[in-house]
Amino acid sequence: MNAAAILPSRNEPYTIAAVTTAVDAALNDARAFIVHADSSDAPQTAERFAAAPTQARTRALTGLARGKGAQILAAARHPEIATAEAVLIADTDTRNPAPAVYRALLNRVQAGAAMAIADYPRHWDEANLTNHLARPLIAAVTGNDVPQPLAGDLVISRTALAAALRVATDLPSELSACADGYGIDALFLLTAAACGPVACVRLDQPKQHAVSFPHLPAIYHQAVPMLLHLTAGWTPQPTPANRTSWMGRCPAPYRTADRELEPARLEAMLTTLDRLTPHPGRYDDERPWPLPAADAWHAVNSGTPAPDAARRLWPHYTRRVRDWLTSGQHATTRQRTQMLAAAHARLHAAVLTPSGAS
Ligand SMILES: Nc1nc2c(ncn2[C@@H]2O[C@H](COP(=O)(O)OP(=O)(O)O)[C@@H](O)[C@H]2O)c(=O)[nH]1
Ligand SMILES: [Mg+2]
Known part of the structure; x- marks a missing residue:
């Protein structure tokens, strides 16, 4: 070839x-x-x-x-x-x-x-x-x-x-x-x-x-508008027929390799995230991740320009990463993969739910 x-x-x-x-x-x-x-x-x-x-x-x-x-x-x-x-x-x-x-x-x-x-x-x-x-x-x-x-x-x-x-x-x-x-x-x-x-x-x-973490804002602001823009035209796929068994026994197989995150390094990552996010803590009573991500996708489907939807989603995303790092440091490998598989299934379900119905 x-x-x-x-x-x-x-x-x-x-x-x-x-x-x-x-x-x-x-x-x-x-x-x-x-x-x-x-x-x-x-x-x-x-x-x-x-x-x-x-x-x-x-x-x-x-x-x-x-x-x-x-x-x-x-x-x-x-x-x-x-x-x-x-x-x-x-x-x-x-x-x-x-x-x-x-x-x-x-x-x-x-x-x-x-x-x-x-x-x-x-x-x-x-x-x-x-x-x-x-x-x-x-x-x-x-x-x-x-x-x-x-x-x-x-x-x-x-x-x-x-x-x-x-x-x-x-x-x-x-x-x-x-x-x-x-x-x-x-x-x-x-x-x-x-x-x-x-x-x-x-x-x-x-x-x-x-290391990729230093590029987190650049990767987000360049990749997410593209993701939202190019996924917007598609008709979402139904979840596999037997959803209970899919979610219960055969979740999306995430693989997370273990490694110890030094407390000082974790602290530095969290400080960076806080600096990147306007008003941390302001979103306490908001829809938990991944629902804001599905909202962004629905918004783009309803005509919101993808870059605007991505900017609105940004504080939710940095908060999600913060929560993931803080809860993940104490979790086992199995718990981490289960958390990701569960969020994967929730995002899929939220994308399938017509905007405003949730
Ligand atoms: N040509 C070019 N390559 C770049 C640029 N930025 C990153 N890359 C390359 O693209 C690849 C992926 O970039 P990287 O920063 O490692 O992304 P990450 O692995 O997703 O964090 C690497 O080979 C980089 O050298 C750029 O501005 N120009
Ligand atoms: Mg790289």
């Missing part, structure tokens, strides 16, 4: 070479192309990409506007990418890149999936946007329960990529800015889900990469 890869990076001099080598081994094709889409503040990342020996041909794009999505979209419009039957996109901050993982993703698209995406366990305190909002909302609306919809390591088919580029071109300007940032992952996944099957490649090792 004629495949290609895009490697987005911003200041990843220590990891770019190993990711490039692993991606090259997975492609295993001298006719393939690897495009480096870099927006680093210093030349080392581009230098180390250029110095990594590859079988595939390479192209380096540098000096483009900053933003993960802007660079991926710029790369995707290059002919070497646009003509590939499958395009691998890999995060370059990965500390344990494995050719077998990238190869497995390529194989699934080769076998007919519109997208294949990595499903690794995440540490319980990470992946907040995925666990509390992106996964349950996407599952409720599209019927695809993708455990890590914002994984960053994926393969997209040529048809799905072309569809995503068309959607990106037609976005209103505030959403277009989201697509240029971390909104790109939701844009690709939701467009691919409309084109064909989405395959999840299940992995046993947690993702090892740079």
